[in-house]
Amino acid sequence: MSIEIRLPTALRVFADKQDKIEVDAKTVGAALDQMFGRHDRLKAQLLGPDGKLRSFVNVYVNEDDARDKQGLNTPVKDGDTVLIVPAIAGGSTVAEVELDKAELIRYNRHIILPEVGLEGQKKLKSSAVLCIGAGGLGSPLALYLAAAGVGRIGIVDFDVVDASNLQRQILHDTPSVGTPKLQSAKKRLQALNPHVQVETYEERLTSANAVELFRKYDVIADGTDNFPTRYLVNDACVLTGKPNAYGSIFRFEGQLAVFGAKDGPCYRCLYPEPPPPGLVPSCAEGGVLGVLPGVIGTMQAIETIKLILGIGRPLVGRLMLYDALEQSWRTLKVKRNPACPVCGDNPTIKAPIDYEAFCGLKEKPANMIPEISVEELKAKLDKKESFVLLDVREQHEYDIARIPGSKLIPLGELDKRVQELDKKSKLIVHCKMGGRSARAVQFLRAQGYDATNVAGGIHDWSEKIDPSVPLY
Amino acid sequence: MSLKVKAGLKDLVKATCEKAYPEEGCGLLLGPVPDDFDKQGRVVVADEARPLPNGWDSSSKTNRYLIDPRMLAKVEAELSGSGRAVVGFFHSHPNHPAWPSPFDLMMAWPCLSYWIVRVQDGKLSDSRSWQRTEDSRSFIEEEILEA
Numbered sequence: 001m002s003i004e005i006r007l008p009t010a011l012r013v014f015a016d017k018q019d020k021i022e023v024d025a026k027t028v029g030a031a032l033d034q035m036f037g038r039h040d041r042l043k044a045q046l047l048g049p050d051g052k053l054r055s056f057v058n059v060y061v062n063e064d065d066a067r068d069k070q071g072l073n074t075p076v077k078d079g080d081t082v083l084i085v086p087a088i089a090g091g092s093t094v095a096e097v098e099l100d101k102a103e104l105i106r107y108n109r110h111i112i113l114p115e116v117g118l119e120g121q122k123k124l125k126s127s128a129v130l131c132i133g134a135g136g137l138g139s140p141l142a143l144y145l146a147a148a149g150v151g152r153i154g155i156v157d158f159d160v161v162d163a164s165n166l167q168r169q170i171l172h173d174t175p176s177v178g179t180p181k182l183q184s185a186k187k188r189l190q191a192l193n194p195h196v197q198v199e200t201y202e203e204r205l206t207s208a209n210a211v212e213l214f215r216k217y218d219v220i221a222d223g224t225d226n227f228p229t230r231y232l233v234n235d236a237c238v239l240t241g242k243p244n245a246y247g248s249i250f251r252f253e254g255q256l257a258v259f260g261a262k263d264g265p266c267y268r269c270l271y272p273e274p275p276p277p278g279l280v281p282s283c284a285e286g287g288v289l290g291v292l293p294g295v296i297g298t299m300q301a302i303e304t305i306k307l308i309l310g311i312g313r314p315l316v317g318r319l320m321l322y323d324a325l326e327q328s329w330r331t332l333k334v335k336r337n338p339a340c341p342v343c344g345d346n347p348t349i350k351a352p353i354d355y356e357a358f359c360g361l362k363e364k365p366a367n368m369i370p371e372i373s374v375e376e377l378k379a380k381l382d383k384k385e386s387f388v389l390l391d392v393r394e395q396h397e398y399d400i401a402r403i404p405g406s407k408l409i410p411l412g413e414l415d416k417r418v419q420e421l422d423k424k425s426k427l428i429v430h431c432k433m434g435g436r437s438a439r440a441v442q443f444l445r446a447q448g449y450d451a452t453n454v455a456g457g458i459h460d461w462s463e464k465i466d467p468s469v470p471l472y
Numbered sequence: 473m474s475l476k477v478k479a480g481l482k483d484l485v486k487a488t489c490e491k492a493y494p495e496e497g498c499g500l501l502l503g504p505v506p507d508d509f510d511k512q513g514r515v516v517v518a519d520e521a522r523p524l525p526n527g528w529d530s531s532s533k534t535n536r537y538l539i540d541p542r543m544l545a546k547v548e549a550e551l552s553g554s555g556r557a558v559v560g561f562f563h564s565h566p567n568h569p570a571w572p573s574p575f576d577l578m579m580a581w582p583c584l585s586y587w588i589v590r591v592q593d594g595k596l597s598d599s600r601s602w603q604r605t606e607d608s609r610s611f612i613e614e615e616i617l618e619a
Contacts (some may be wrong), residue, residue: 008548013510019552045582054581060539085545090530090576091496091536092565126535213592215494216567218534262530319586363565427555443497 005029005082007042014041028059029072031082046084047211051419056087060297097151098125103195105150108232120309121149125195127308128152130217132205132233134185135159136293137223137300139171145221146196147255150308153189154199154217155466157181160472162394168290178396180472205229207352210236219304219355221245223297227274228355234259234267235352238343243314245303247296252289254296254322257315257334260343264316269337274359292324303402369453374460378427387426390451392440393458397432401458410438414443424451430454430461432472473512473614475546475560475585475601477503478519485589486596488523489564493594495533499546501560501570501585509583510606516559516585522547529616536575560585560601567591570598573609578619580604585614 002022012019021038036043048054059066060083066074076082099121110116110124129150131138134157145153159181161172169181176184189198190318201213205224210232214220222233230248237244237260244259246267254287259266299320306312307355321330342349361388372380380387391398391406398408409417413430421427427449431437434457444451454461461467489497501518508514543579544558551557563571563586569591572580580586582604590598600609 006548008544008581009505010509010581012505013583056581059547060541083545085541085548086537086581087541087579088498088544088581089537089559089579090563090573091528091532092568210591338484377597 001241002078003080003082005031005035005084008086009083010086011042011045014045015039020118026075026110027072028061028066028074028076031076032059032072040237056089058085058087059083060085067142073133076140097122099125103149104195109322110148115311116309120311123308124149124305125151127219128217129155129219129221129304129308130154130156130214131221131223132156132229133223133225134169134171134181134224135225135289136168136290137297138185138221139169139296140297141221141223141247141301141304142171142185142189143192144298145304146193146198148191148301148305149177150196150305152197152199152217153181154201154213156201156203156205156213157185158204160397160400162396168288168293170294176182178400182457205232207232207355210352211240214240214242214438216240219243219245219248219307221300223247223293227359230267231274231358232352232355235342235349238266239351243307243316245300245307247293247300249288249292249296251287252292254292254324256296256299256303256320256322257318258307261307261314261316263336264346265334265336266343268342270319270334272337290325292322295322295324331464369438369445371434371438372428372456374453374465375429377403377454377461378465380428383436386426388421390421390427390429390440391431392429392437393431396416397472400472401460401462403430403461403466403469406430411440414440418444418447421449425450427451428454431457433457433459473603474515475587476515476517476617476619477613478502478517478619479520481518482599484521484523485562485587485599487522489562489589489591490596492526492564493591494566496524496526496537496564496566497523497529498537498539498563500539500544500558501546501562501587502551503558503559504555505557506559511524514583518559518585518587519564534566535568536610538600542587552556558584560587562587562589564589564591564596567593570600572602577604577608577611580608580611582606582608586611587616589599 003025005021007015007019021035023031023034046057059073062081106120110121111118127150129143129145134155161176161179161181163177171182171188182202184198186198195415214236220237220242224230243261245255248255303315306314317330317334319334338345371440389406391408392411394410429440429451434455438453441451441453462471476560500522503517506514518566525532527540528536532552536553570588585601587601589596600614603614604611
């Protein structure tokens with residue numbers, strides 16, 4: 001009787017094509033030594049320059065991994081089988097990033113933290129985060145992620161900088177009013193840290209594009225201000241298995257959590273149903289303390305970085321509530337709901353749904369007011385029909401793009417300036433997409449005006465009728 | 473030097489790795505044991521692919537793969553004496569080139585074929601096979617022939 005060492009196919013050529021070698025020894029180490037004595041080429045394959053087994057070599061004694069026993073000192077007896085098994089591993093180059101001298105200096109205060117270190121900084125560099133929105137929350141979030149050296153930062157936003165944004169959206173500045181938010185965001189982030197890549201998506205996040213987009217990123221940070229997008233982000237995160245560093249703000253209060261993490265709850269576990277439309281006003285309607293998104297967005301950046309580095313205790317299963325007036329934080333436990341339609345045990349939502357309908361936004365008054373398409377508007381203009389084309393967008397939007405012959409009264413000024421309009425003339429009202437004008441039409445009809453809405457607004461006009469009108 | 477793959481095998485590799493996206497997909501390539509396994513210019517025939525779960529912990533499956541050594545040992549034992557063996561491995565690089573990474577090199581075994589496919593945004597976009605040199609310093613690309 002003796003001990004049998006079995007070799008994997010790839011190594012047999014180094015042992016005269018034998019698949020097993022018989023030796024006499026008391027320990028695994030001694031057994032291997034005997035084998036190396038006979039087959040020198042084998043030694044070079046299995047041992048590193050330090051004379052130790054290479055990390056990808058597994059040695060089993062019968063059924064057990066020698067590492068779990070006494071390693072090379074594991075005793076063996078006659079009749080035992082020593083199995084050499086390759087650990088077959090590998091992977092793409094993602095984690096093989098290097099930091100150049102300038103980066104080592106820039107990230108020094110991270111690198112000297114044992115919890116981050118060089119490894120952690122490389123992890124940050126090879127990671128990718130998608131920020132939903134370049135507004136109040138997205139501003140500090142993206143700025144800190146860029147400063148921290150997150151290698152790829154994606155931002156989805158299709159808005160234009162408005163002067164009213166500057167009270168809190170610190171990515172943008174006064175000269176950028178009227179220009180796309182992504183333009184000023186990219187410029188600012190690249191100036192802050194040219195070592196990071198900023199990827200911009202000037203489009204609306206939709207059920208059609210979210211899943212594909214999320215797949216390209218490691219962490220999604222939701223900084224949206226509306227319920228349909230919030231549910232879409234949540235569902236797409238669960239469906240793609242990406243954690244969502246979530247934050248939201250309202251007036252003086254903020255919320256913070258990590259949703260969609262493995263075994264953790266999602267936003268739907270906390271809020272299965274959206275509030276009825278109109279119950280929770282947006283920041284545009286309800287106002288917000290400008291510094292508040294600075295607090296919450298920064299906390300989202302902290303959670304995002306913790307998730308990337310795998311350090312600390314991520315905010316999974318906990319919801320933090322911040323009250324700026326009280327200057328207090330409260331933490332609530334949130335459990336994963338086994339009956340959750342998206343992350344539960346038997347999910348019914350397997351692809352993004354229609355979130356406008358889910359949030360009850362399809363039953364808006366627009367359906368009950370007269371509406372025409374941009375094609376119909378064009379026909380009326382061509383026929384020189386008599387009507388007033390009323391534009392209810394803001395002055396800066398009007399400066400970017402307008403339909404010739406239109407009269408501008410921003411929606412916010414409409415109640416004060418309504419007397420400028422003649423009740424005898426027919427009004428056709430448009431805005432950018434058709435939402436604000438629908439509200440204007442509702443208001444005007446209540447005042448006794450003959451008003452009609454233009455579906456799709458100047459956006460549709462530019463796309464379908466006159467491409468010389470800029471899309472913004 | 474080449475890897476000759478049986479018809480239909482590439483479809484299985486493609487389906488496995490596209491399904492695994494954005495994580496890395498992986499598996500074994502089986503075939504007859506070549507006589508000249510360690511020689512430059514050898515031809516390896518793979519007539520079977522066995523997809524295996526990616527055994528790396530969930531934190532890095534998008535850029536790492538691991539084949540459970542026990543599973544590998546089981547297949548080797550099953551094929552022992554049959555003249556067939558594990559002749560290589562396949563794995564995917566999601567959104568990264570189908571070139572071996574430094575980590576692939578560090579972990580690579582000699583003789584075997586390392587078939588790497590690039591899966592870009594969920595779709596296979598490149599496919600290359602490699603053999604490690606005996607001095608373990610580099611990989612040499614080999615031709616993939618479809619039988």
